[in-house]
Amino acid sequence: MRRKAKTLEPRIERAGAWLHEAHRGRQRFASLPAELVPRDAGEAYAIQSEFVGMRAESLGPVAGYKIALTTPAMRAMVGLNDSIAGDIHEKTILRGPSRVRAADYVRLIVEFEIGVELAEDLPAIGAPYDRAKVSRAVGALMPSFELADDRNADYTNLAAHALMLIADNAWNEGAVLGAPVRDWQKVDLGGLRGLASINGAVVGEGYGRDVMGHPLDALAWIANNLASRGLGLWRGDVVITGSLVTSKFPQAGDFVRFDAGQLGAVELHVD
Numbered sequence: 622m623r624r625k626a627k628t629l630e631p632r633i634e635r636a637g638a639w640l641h642e643a644h645r646g647r648q649r650f651a652s653l654p655a656e657l658v659p660r661d662a663g664e665a666y667a668i669q670s671e672f673v674g675m676r677a678e679s680l681g682p683v684a685g686y687k688i689a690l691t692t693p694a695m696r697a698m699v700g701l702n703d704s705i706a707g708d709i710h711e712k713t714i715l716r717g718p719s720r721v722r723a724a725d726y727v728r729l730i731v732e733f734e735i736g737v738e739l740a741e742d743l744p745a746i747g748a749p750y751d752r753a754k755v756s757r758a759v760g761a762l763m764p765s766f767e768l769a770d771d772r773n774a775d776y777t778n779l780a781a782h783a784l785m786l787i788a789d790n791a792w793n794e795g796a797v798l799g800a801p802v803r804d805w806q807k808v809d810l811g812g813l814r815g816l817a818s819i820n821g822a823v824v825g826e827g828y829g830r831d832v833m834g835h836p837l838d839a840l841a842w843i844a845n846n847l848a849s850r851g852l853g854l855w856r857g858d859v860v861i862t863g864s865l866v867t868s869k870f871p872q873a874g875d876f877v878r879f880d881a882g883q884l885g886a887v888e889l890h891v892d
Contacts, residue, residue: 637671
């Protein structure tokens with residue numbers, strides 16, 4: 622099983638249910654009621670797990686993971702000293718080229734990432750992980766989009782309730798994966814240049830090294846984060862490793878493309 626069965630505090634269950642209802646009601650991103658606010662990162666991840674479990678009824682089981690706040694500047698902006706992990710539901714993983722509807726999100730965010738598909742397990746018992754250990758488990762790499770929804774968050778106020786980003790599953794609403802590249806070992810992932818465009822106009826570029834120093838260092842980070850919670854990565858899981866380009870907010874009618882050099886490109890139409 623992916624997750625350990627455990628007895629939750631009623632407060633954690635109530636917090637997960639509050640978040641679930643907030644999403645169903647398309648409410649603006651806001652802090653939990655004072656009595657439900659997570660007191661530390663451990664509680665925030667427990668709330669995330671409860672929330673994700675409720676969403677699984679309609680979105681399917683967890684089939685992958687995301688990493689957010691991969692740069693010191695982003696962590697400083699929200700008042701956290703580490704990156705954060707989020708779950709990706711099976712039914713929200715698309716294979717590009719793909720289409721989504723802007724109306725299905727409160728405010729759609731697209732990020733531009735290197736995706737990883739695992740060919741071997743990375744169980745909690747194997748931690749700590751480093752780049753060399755996780756690389757042996759990588760079956761394929763591909764250009765990817767993260768689909769997220771900030772629900773019109775007030776970014777100037779994020780630091781006041783930073784743990785809410787963890788509880789709210791790091792805003793993830795899915796991923797779009799390009800064609801898998803299985804002979805990726807000869808690619809210089811740190812030096813890989815990614816180019817993002819919307820409607821043919823370049824809107825940003827970045828390098829693999831911009832994400833925690835190297836995309837596989839990011840993979841090792843999330844394997845260790847999960848292991849610290851008694852969880853593992855499993856064969857077939859997908860991990861999107863953090864955006865090489867700053868977040869974009871495409872509108873209905875936009876055509877988004879991410880060219881990741883030797884890893885190819887992925888495309889998204891927003892209706």
